[in-house]
Amino acid sequence: MTSSVPTTPDRVRRQAAEAAAKRRKRTRSATVRWRRRALLGFYLIFVILPIYWLLNLSFQSNSEILGTFSFWPRSFTLGNYVGIFTDANWYMGYVNSLAYVLMNMLISISVALPAAYAFSRFKFIGDKHLFFWLLTNLMAPPAVFLLPYFQLYYSVGLFDTHIAVALAHCLFNIPLAVWILEGFMSGVPKEVDETAYIDGYSFPAFFVKIFLPMIRSGIGVTLFFLFMFSWVELLLSRTLTATNAQPIASIMTRTSTASGIDWGTLAAAGVLTIIPGIVVVYFVRNHIAKGFALGRT
Amino acid sequence: MNKVQNNRAWFLILPMLLLVAFSAIVPLMTVVNYSVQDVFDANTRFFTGTEWFEVMLNDRALQAALLRQFAFSFTILAIEVPLGIGIALLMPKRGWQASAVLILITLPLLIPWNVVGSIWQLFTRSDIGLMGVSIRELGYAYNITRNPSDAWVTIILMDVWHWTPLIALLCYSGLRAIPDAYYQAARIDRASKWAVFRYIQLPKLTNVLVIGVLLRFMHSFMIYAEPFVLTGGGPGSSTTFLSQTLTTMAIGQRDLGPSAAFSLIYFLIILLVCWVFYTAIMNSQKDNTTQGGA
Numbered sequence: 001m002t003s004s005v006p007t008t009p010d011r012v013r014r015q016a017a018e019a020a021a022k023r024r025k026r027t028r029s030a031t032v033r034w035r036r037r038a039l040l041g042f043y044l045i046f047v048i049l050p051i052y053w054l055l056n057l058s059f060q061s062n063s064e065i066l067g068t069f070s071f072w073p074r075s076f077t078l079g080n081y082v083g084i085f086t087d088a089n090w091y092m093g094y095v096n097s098l099a100y101v102l103m104n105m106l107i108s109i110s111v112a113l114p115a116a117y118a119f120s121r122f123k124f125i126g127d128k129h130l131f132f133w134l135l136t137n138l139m140a141p142p143a144v145f146l147l148p149y150f151q152l153y154y155s156v157g158l159f160d161t162h163i164a165v166a167l168a169h170c171l172f173n174i175p176l177a178v179w180i181l182e183g184f185m186s187g188v189p190k191e192v193d194e195t196a197y198i199d200g201y202s203f204p205a206f207f208v209k210i211f212l213p214m215i216r217s218g219i220g221v222t223l224f225f226l227f228m229f230s231w232v233e234l235l236l237s238r239t240l241t242a243t244n245a246q247p248i249a250s251i252m253t254r255t256s257t258a259s260g261i262d263w264g265t266l267a268a269a270g271v272l273t274i275i276p277g278i279v280v281v282y283f284v285r286n287h288i289a290k291g292f293a294l295g296r297t
Numbered sequence: 298m299n300k301v302q303n304n305r306a307w308f309l310i311l312p313m314l315l316l317v318a319f320s321a322i323v324p325l326m327t328v329v330n331y332s333v334q335d336v337f338d339a340n341t342r343f344f345t346g347t348e349w350f351e352v353m354l355n356d357r358a359l360q361a362a363l364l365r366q367f368a369f370s371f372t373i374l375a376i377e378v379p380l381g382i383g384i385a386l387l388m389p390k391r392g393w394q395a396s397a398v399l400i401l402i403t404l405p406l407l408i409p410w411n412v413v414g415s416i417w418q419l420f421t422r423s424d425i426g427l428m429g430v431s432i433r434e435l436g437y438a439y440n441i442t443r444n445p446s447d448a449w450v451t452i453i454l455m456d457v458w459h460w461t462p463l464i465a466l467l468c469y470s471g472l473r474a475i476p477d478a479y480y481q482a483a484r485i486d487r488a489s490k491w492a493v494f495r496y497i498q499l500p501k502l503t504n505v506l507v508i509g510v511l512l513r514f515m516h517s518f519m520i521y522a523e524p525f526v527l528t529g530g531g532p533g534s535s536t537t538f539l540s541q542t543l544t545t546m547a548i549g550q551r552d553l554g555p556s557a558a559f560s561l562i563y564f565l566i567i568l569l570v571c572w573v574f575y576t577a578i579m580n581s582q583k584d585n586t587t588q589g590g591a
Contacts, residue, residue, distance in 0.1 A: 036387050039383075039387055040384070040387040040388065040398070043384055043387075044398070044401055044402075046458065047401060047402060047404065047405060047458065047462070048401065049420070049427065049428075050416050050417060050419075050420040050428075050458065051404060051405075051416065053416070053419060053420050053426065053427045054415075054416050054419060054420075057419055057425070065425055066424070066425060069424075069425065069430055071427075107316070110312075111312040111313040111316055112313060114309040114310075114312070114313070115309060115310045115312075115313035115314075117309060118306035118307075118309035118310050119310075121300060121301070121306070122300055122301055122302070122303040122306035123300045123301065123302045123303070124302070124303060124304045124305075124306045124307055125304055125307075127306075130310065130314075134317065135511075135571075135575075136568060137317060137321050138511075138512070138515055139515045139564070139567045139568055139571055140321065140325075140564060142519065142521075145324045145325075145328070146544065146547060146548065147327075147328075147331075147547050147548070147553065147556075147557075148323070148324030148325075148327035148328055149320075149324055151327065152323055152324060152327070167316070167319070167320060168320055170316050170317065170320050171317065171320040171321055174313055174316060174317050175317065178313065179508070180508075183504070221470075227407075228406055228407055231407065231409065232406075232407065232408065232409045232410050233409075233410070234409060234410050234411050234521075234522045235521060235522070235544075248409070249409035249410070249411050249412060252411065252412065252415070253411070263419065263425070266415055266419075267415075267419060269412075270408070270412045270415055270416060273408060273409050273412050274404065274407065274408055274412075276407075277403075277404065277406075277407025277408065278400065278404070278407070280407070281399070281400050281403045281404075281407065282400060285396050285399050285400060286396075288399060288403075288466065288469075288470055
């Protein structure tokens with residue numbers, strides 16, 4: 001009798017082999033998963049470190065910043081923040097920035113929605129040229145337009161108002177909004193429109209009640225981009241404002257004076273500019289993950 | 298999608314067109330107007346023809362700034378695009394971890410551009426900055442205000458920090474939009490990870506990558522506030538990019554004619570490069586779809 005004679009039923013042996021394979025696979029994927037986490041972890045540390053450093057310095061007094069090097073604030077102080085929140089010149093900067101960013105978001109989205117719908121649904125004279133022309137506005141470097149802008153807004157009496165900056169930022173925000181929204185809208189089948197018309201909806205009713213809810217995540221993502229680019233832009237907003245509508249980014253340049261740079265206040269003001277961004281990302285985070293590429297794949 | 302011919306769609310476009318034209322065409326005409334004149338003040342100006350264009354095209358400093366600009370733009374694209382795709386592939390797909398990573402990664406995007414410069418200044422100073430001090434402790438005399446190559450590397454690092462998230466974000470959402478069926482089919486065919494990436498994920502990412510690459514290229518060509526705050530364009534002119542040259546010329550020296558001519562040249566360069574990119578990517582995508590369909 002040789003040992004090659006099978007002693008167990010086929011099914012059992014097969015199950016055992018499968019279990020062994022599964023075990024091997026699980027241990028292997030565990031190492032892979034660990035490696036992926038480590039790589040991502042390194043990148044996240046790279047992202048966080050400069051921001052951590054800003055946070056760290058914002059809780060230190062100037063003498064401590066320049067005196068001793070330490071990884072955390074030794075004598076913790078909120079003085080820099082108190083300074084910002086008690087000085088109207090400072091905190092009005094945040095109000096100004098938020099004001100023109102919100103205006104810009106409202107204007108951009110309300111004109112971009114119908115335009116994107118037209119581009120995604122209809123052929124009309126000059127549509128392709130118009131679309132490319134729109135994209136060229138994204139390419140217009142603000143530096144090119146600084147001086148003409150200044151003169152244009154000055155001559156129509158809009159200089160140093162929030163609406164001036166909001167309108168100026170339309171230059172790059174509206175084309176971007178149309179570009180992104182068009183992608184989302186093309187992802188919605190046209191049969192939806194047709195069914196709605198058969199059901200007796202007028203165009204505005206269909207657009208607001210049926211179509212907009214369908215591309216909700218697209219609108220969320222678009223608003224995120226509108227906020228982002230308007231909030232971070234400096235050159236145009238600085239040129240078009242003097243005192244009444246001065247954005248925070250421009251006020252921050254005030255920290256460098258003849259007696260040197262006020263590092264603590266600079267750091268605290270920097271931290272405060274990040275917070276609105278965090279709030280916005282928090283609200284649209286699910287849309288970003290789910291929605292962005294919809295229709296653009 | 299089959300589109301219907303409908304010229305009334307113009308009415309839907311009209312409000313947008315008026316707004317964009319107000320912020321785009323009027324200033325552009327002013328720039329063209331300046332570029333062919335010698336402007337002394339509001340009432341004294343002379344027609345000079347294409348003289349400014351010749352002057353600008355022969356300006357050595359400008360040529361150097363342009364070369365530097367191209368070197369910078371292509372370097373950061375070469376780093377940020379693969380890195381961004383890699384990060385997007387590594388990011389967790391669901392649950393609280395996905396949200397947390399997403400929020401952390403988007404942070405640099407939402408910081409005003411001059412604040413980014415300030416952050417990196419605080420981070421890299423060799424007396425109070427974490428990175429500056431650490432590198433000095435390692436025994437290298439790191440100094441971005443004296444050493445041009447240190448300044449150059451730091452600015453690239455700063456840009457990678459600032460903008461890789463945009464590519465990662467776009468790719469991440471692009472990846473989320475790939476239906477599971479594709480992956481299942483790949484598993485049945487026992488496709489390798491590389492094959493899955495090359496033939497499923499990458500083609501599906503093309504569209505969002507077009508947005509990402511074009512936006513990145515345009516913005517890197519307009520980069521102004523970050524290097525201005527970090528190095529002020531120095532040491533020497535080693536980190537002076539086109540926007541800064543232009544702004545100094547137009548606002549600082551009020552040389553309206555030359556700076557307008559320069560603006561137009563600059564605009565045309567961006568337009569040309571973007572058009573080349575756009576057509577190239579669109580064509581390669583067309584090839585991909587025909588291959589996939591065959």
